[in-house]
Amino acid sequence: MPSTPTLALIALGLIALVVIAVRVIRSLRRFASARTLVGDSVGNGVGLLKARRAALKVAFAERRPSGQARTRANPAYDRRRGADRRTSNA
Template sequence: MLVPSTPTLALIALGLIVLIGGAVRVIRSLRRFARARTLVGDRVGDGVGLLKARTAALKVAIAGRRPKEQARTRANPAYDRRGGGDRRITNG
């Protein structure tokens, strides 16, 4: 004798199997995406660090080529931008 709730239970079981299978695929895809995002973030961070280092090196090189009187830039730590003056100690 077939109980009328059997088809309903079969559909619920099939729906759960499909739902679990879909969830597993989505979780796998999210893990791959997170791994790729981490790799891209690391490479971009490395590139930004190299760019900052090159910029700092260029500032130092440019400041080294200028005469001492013109070396009032942010690359010169002796120059105080807040007071607008020179913080170097002079004997004069």
């Protein structure tokens, strides 16, 4: 029959398509798990950097004299009048 080779090629093509699809799906799963691990690692590193930055801010604030700490910690503090611009309407 002349349709037998055509059916065989279609079946072979479907089998190859299934094999390729399984490999691609498996690779995508591995990529997703690797992406999750990298994202977690980067997130942890960012968190540690934020914590270090906060600790340095606290350490620098503790080293300043008490008069300077108020003016530098509060950017809205009016140094000329000695009042807080947010509450004085000046």
